[in-house]
Structure formats: C-alpha cells, structure tokens
Amino acid sequence: MPEPIILYDISWKVKGKSWSPNTWKPRYCLNIKGIPYQTVWVEFPDIAALCTKIGAPPSATARDGKPVYTLPVIYDPNTQTTVSESTKIAEYLDEAYPRTVALVPRGPQVEEFQRASEKLLFGIDVLSIMVPGVYMSLNEASQPYFRATREKRFGKLEELSPAGSEKRAQHWEGVKNTFHRLGEMLQGNAEQEKLLFLGGNDVSYQDIRIASILMWIKAIFGEDSKEWQDVVSWDGGKWARFTDVFRKYEAVDSGSLAKL
The missing domain is CATH 3.40.30.10 (Glutaredoxin)
Incomplete structure (x- = not known):
C-alpha cells in the first residue's frame, strides 16, 4: 500500500x-x-x-x-x-x-474539446455569478486577499451580479447556455444519450473538468438552492444524470x- x-x-x-x-x-x-x-x-x-x-x-x-x-x-x-x-x-x-x-485521453478531438470547454466554463457569465459567492463563503483570513485580487480583474464584487437584478438574470441565462453548448458537444444519437466524453460508462478527465464546475456551483449555493435546482433541470435533466455518475467519487x- x-x-x-x-x-x-x-x-x-x-x-x-x-x-x-x-x-x-x-x-x-x-x-x-x-x-x-x-x-x-x-x-x-x-x-x-x-x-x-x-x-x-x-x-x-x-x-x-x-x-x-x-x-x-x-x-x-x-x-x-x-x-x-x-x-x-x-x-x-x-x-x-x-x-x-x-x-x-489523447488526440486532436480531445484537445479541441478541452479548448472549447475551457473557454465556456470560465467565461464571464460563470465567473460573474460564482466569484461573489466564493467571497462570501471564504474564511475571514482569505476574504481581503480574494477581494483585492479578484477586483483587479473583475471590478467591485457586489456589482458583478447583484441579487434580483436583470444583470444577474442575464448572466445566469449565459451559464445555462454554456451548459447547453457543452451538452451539444457531448451529444449522442437520438436512440441513446451520450453523457460522458468517451461514451459508455468510462469517465475521463474531460468529464472531470465539467463535474468540477458543477460541484463548484453545488458547493457554493447548496444542493437545495434554486440555483442548483435550476442547473439539474436544464437540458431535460442531463446535468442531474451527469452528476449522478460522480456521486460515488x-x-x-x-x-x-x-x-x-
């Protein structure tokens, strides 16, 4: 061992x-x-x-x-x-x-998917929603550092996606569209849904990249939150089925x- x-x-x-x-x-x-x-x-x-x-x-x-x-x-x-x-x-x-x-996994298709998914998963819509939530979730020892470094990149945290604002609604719609495009990249045929990058039941690092973003959202907002319940309802429940694959890990x- x-x-x-x-x-x-x-x-x-x-x-x-x-x-x-x-x-x-x-x-x-x-x-x-x-x-x-x-x-x-x-x-x-x-x-x-x-x-x-x-x-x-x-x-x-x-x-x-x-x-x-x-x-x-x-x-x-x-x-x-x-x-x-x-x-x-x-x-x-x-x-x-x-x-x-x-x-x-290796190969041109892997590299293409990785570049596309990276661009989607860390776009401004996802970050505008998540960064303020991360700040509120950190210990006091980390909050000043996090605020200072993130506000250099994004501006004042409280203005990124204020609760109840049209700005937040637009960013959240952008997050939804991001996951829809990811789902299209993973799309199988009409007879059988393709959940994972390699198909079948074989988890790859490309799937882990997506699962980690989903875990981020669930951790910051909570499994019973409206935000998480929205995510698992998108694309006919595809992301609920996707996260179920990772529960044992x-x-x-x-x-x-x-x-x-």
Missing part, C-alpha cells in the same frame, strides 16, 4: 468539504483511481508561502516576471514528487500509477490545516 499523497486544497467556511473547481479535479482523479491521499487545507494568502516551502513549481508567470502560485498542488511521498496545476497532476497520476484507471477527508 503506497503512502498517502498530500493534496493541498483551499479552506473555506464549511469544514471537511471542498469547493474549488480546480482542486476538485485532482480530488476526483484520486477518488476514481482509488489512490490514498490526505488533504491539507490552505488559506488564500498563504498559498505562495506554502508552495515555496514545499518546492511546488509556479502554475504561471505574471507579466512582471514574478511566479504565480495557485492550488491544487500534490506531494507524492512515494516518489518524492511535487506537482502543480490540475491537468499536470492528472497526467502525473496516470504515469506514476499505471495500474489504476487511465483518465487523460465525492469523498472528502477531514484533513489538517497547513503549517507554514
């Missing part, structure tokens, strides 16, 4: 649960593969210091040349390897644990807090 991999995830107000779509990607991968792991929870302002401490490579470089550190990051004690960024983590897990189910360990 291998030693547990360490998965670094972002803290929020709900203990023992995960919310970030980016950290849900490796969590789904680990759960599907059945690889033991333990979560370490990190506050937003501590991410750069934590990554520097454990030797995690930056996930990007800013315009001024400074490294940008983000989560997820994993540390694998079995190979003494630290990996940053969700897609690289998925690729690493496929390579390092070849006896587990392979999740990252939603385990989250209680984990521990990061020590800097």
Whole structure:
C-alpha cells in the first residue's frame, strides 16, 4: 500500500468539504483511481508561502516576471514528487500509477474539446455569478486577499451580479447556455444519450473538468438552492444524470490545516 499523497486544497467556511473547481479535479482523479491521499487545507494568502516551502513549481508567470502560485498542488511521498496545476497532476497520476484507471485521453478531438470547454466554463457569465459567492463563503483570513485580487480583474464584487437584478438574470441565462453548448458537444444519437466524453460508462478527465464546475456551483449555493435546482433541470435533466455518475467519487477527508 503506497503512502498517502498530500493534496493541498483551499479552506473555506464549511469544514471537511471542498469547493474549488480546480482542486476538485485532482480530488476526483484520486477518488476514481482509488489512490490514498490526505488533504491539507490552505488559506488564500498563504498559498505562495506554502508552495515555496514545499518546492511546488509556479502554475504561471505574471507579466512582471514574478511566479504565480495557485492550488491544487500534490506531494507524492512515494516518489518524492511535487506537482502543480490540475491537468499536470492528472497526467502525473496516470504515469506514476499505471495500474489504476487511465483518465487523460489523447488526440486532436480531445484537445479541441478541452479548448472549447475551457473557454465556456470560465467565461464571464460563470465567473460573474460564482466569484461573489466564493467571497462570501471564504474564511475571514482569505476574504481581503480574494477581494483585492479578484477586483483587479473583475471590478467591485457586489456589482458583478447583484441579487434580483436583470444583470444577474442575464448572466445566469449565459451559464445555462454554456451548459447547453457543452451538452451539444457531448451529444449522442437520438436512440441513446451520450453523457460522458468517451461514451459508455468510462469517465475521463474531460468529464472531470465539467463535474468540477458543477460541484463548484453545488458547493457554493447548496444542493437545495434554486440555483442548483435550476442547473439539474436544464437540458431535460442531463446535468442531474451527469452528476449522478460522480456521486460515488465525492469523498472528502477531514484533513489538517497547513503549517507554514
């Protein structure tokens, strides 16, 4: 039995649960593969210091040349390897644990779907709805950092999609259209619905990307919320059936807090 991999995830107000779509990607991968792991929870302002401490490579470089550190990051004690960024983590897990189910498909069709889905899933409509909700869900230790960094990109959080406003309704309609276009990409024939990217019952990393966004919405708004009930009703209930595929892979360990 291998030693547990360490998965670094972002803290929020709900203990023992995960919310970030980016950290849900490796969590789904680990759960599907059945690889033991333990979560370490990190506050937003501590991410750069934590990554520097454990030797995690930056996930990007800013315009001024400074490294940008983000989560997820994993540390694998079995190979003494630290990996940053969700897609690289998925690729690493496929390579390092070849006896587990392979999740990252290859080929031109995969790359085309990935580019299109990335553009749709992180468009302005989704972000305008979700970013203010994330802010309200974070611990006080993370809120000032999150507000400062996100308002540089999006403007004042309270003005992105105010509750009850026409602006919010338009963004939510945009989210609905985004998922409709994703559904069209996955469309099967008239006789048999195609839920998953590869068809059949084989989950791939492309499906995990979508499932992680859906988990984000459910985590931030709650399973009983109007927002989530809207999502699972779209496209004739397609996204309810899609999320049902992933329910058995939603385990989250209680984990521990990061020590800097």
